Amino acid sequence: MAGEKEIRSKIASVKNMQKITSAMEKVAASKIRKAQIQMEASRPYAERIRRVIGHLSHANPDYKHPYLTEREVKRVGYIIISTDRGLCGGLNVNLFKQVIGEMAKWQEQNVQVDLALVGAKAVQFFRRIGGNVLGSATHLGDKPAINDLLGSIKVMLDAYEEGRIDRLYLVNNEFVSAMSQKPVVTTLLPVSQIDLGDESLQDHWDYIYEPDAGELLDDVLMRYIESQVYRGTVENFASEMAAKMVAMKSATDNAGEIIDNLQLKYNKARQAAITQEISEIVGGAAAVSG
Amino acid sequence: MATINVDIVSAEGEIFSGEARMVYAPAQMGEVGIAPRHAPLLSALNPGEVRIEGTDGKEQGFYITGGMLEVQPHQVTILADTALRGDQLDEAAALAAKQDAEAALKGASGETDLRRAQAELAEAEARFRATQKLKGKR
Numbered sequence A: 001m002a003g004e005k006e007i008r009s010k011i012a013s014v015k016n017m018q019k020i021t022s023a024m025e026k027v028a029a030s031k032i033r034k035a036q037i038q039m040e041a042s043r044p045y046a047e048r049i050r051r052v053i054g055h056l057s058h059a060n061p062d063y064k065h066p067y068l069t070e071r072e073v074k075r076v077g078y079i080i081i082s083t084d085r086g087l088c089g090g091l092n093v094n095l096f097k098q099v100i101g102e103m104a105k106w107q108e109q110n111v112q113v114d115l116a117l118v119g120a121k122a123v124q125f126f127r128r129i130g131g132n133v134l135g136s137a138t139h140l141g142d143k144p145a146i147n148d149l150l151g152s153i154k155v156m157l158d159a160y161e162e163g164r165i166d167r168l169y170l171v172n173n174e175f176v177s178a179m180s181q182k183p184v185v186t187t188l189l190p191v192s193q194i195d196l197g198d199e200s201l202q203d204h205w206d207y208i209y210e211p212d213a214g215e216l217l218d219d220v221l222m223r224y225i226e227s228q229v230y231r232g233t234v235e236n237f238a239s240e241m242a243a244k245m246v247a248m249k250s251a252t253d254n255a256g257e258i259i260d261n262l263q264l265k266y267n268k269a270r271q272a273a274i275t276q277e278i279s280e281i282v283g284g285a286a287a288v289s290g
Numbered sequence B: 001m002a003t004i005n006v007d008i009v010s011a012e013g014e015i016f017s018g019e020a021r022m023v024y025a026p027a028q029m030g031e032v033g034i035a036p037r038h039a040p041l042l043s044a045l046n047p048g049e050v051r052i053e054g055t056d057g058k059e060q061g062f063y064i065t066g067g068m069l070e071v072q073p074h075q076v077t078i079l080a081d082t083a084l085r086g087d088q089l090d091e092a093a094a095l096a097a098k099q100d101a102e103a104a105l106k107g108a109s110g111e112t113d114l115r116r117a118q119a120e121l122a123e124a125e126a127r128f129r130a131t132q133k134l135k136g137k138r
Helices: A004-041 A043-059 A091-108 A120-129 A146-161 A213-289 B087-104 B114-137
Strands: A075-081 A112-118 A132-137 A167-175 A181-189 A208-210 B004-010 B013-027 B030-034 B041-045 B048-054 B059-064 B067-072 B075-080
Touching (some): A043 B004, A043 B041, A043 B075, A075 A091, A075 A146, A075 A213, A091 A112, A091 B114, A120 A132, A120 B087, A120 B114, A132 B087, A146 A167, A146 A213, A146 B087, A167 A213, A181 A213, A213 B067, B013 B059, B013 B075, B030 B041, B059 B075
Parallel strands (some): A208 B041
Antiparallel strands (some): B004 B013
């Protein structure tokens, strides 16, 4: 049996680890709340912009923007949003599994895949297994800014406009609840028909456009895609924090169990030592008196 | 007095929401002033100041880096950009993203090794599951 001292120091080190994991759990829990607020905050913009796109494409049906037209698929693009840091359970693994599954499907159809990566974990992963990566953005911090994403989005939009890719997908973790997150793949391009269900479109009024409707549509569509990717990033961040909270909670619980076990071991070792001592004394006394 | 509802939103959050008597915005074709019951208008915005004359007559200013302006008779919506935009700036951002990727993935193959990826993920998943199980057993 291990010595008392070793067990004691082991208990101390596990206790330290437990302190760290429980602190991380609490930090993650408070960040979920903030991330959720951020998610909510991005919603009105997306809704507004959808409405404007609806109006615009309704106003000039002759103008066929490439973002709105379906073409034959020869090559596809994926924007993959992962986390920057680990210790968040199976979050990234599940996401990558989804992506790899999709890529395998495209490969069967002889369709090539281009990637844009957000988050250090995705970059690490694809560096190991290879992939045609056009752009990346990492270390976005706790409050992802749209500014940091623009480059990677632009790279993919350019590829689409130049016909190098025929479809663009976004992959991120959806924040279902604090306990559950699941990877989702959304089609960014071509923009699926935006249905407004708005009575006002049947009316005869139209906007005054400055400068002209076509140019405005370009601008609005680009911002729409960007806001989608931003939403995905924020949602993925909320998912990361939720997954981290759960992972750290189970780590803290595990540490508690390990400490209990070690404590038991320690008590036994202590008992054994005392018993041994007594029997030695008794034995010694018996030898003297005998 | 008639008022008009104003919302200024950016992708990262709501900036302003409230009633106003008058709104001034830096539209691409020159500054526009919007009073209640303005005709529907859609315009791109230049970087500049959006001024809102509140119901109490006080003016409030917001600096925006560009965006879109949507006007309906009783509703003004400003979709503000969160970053300075422009062809050159966008190009620069795209280039930076490309270089980031090149630097980070230096030496990696352009072909995805799907088999290896699947094997690695399966292993990671198994490891994750094992730790989950461990917890139940003890």
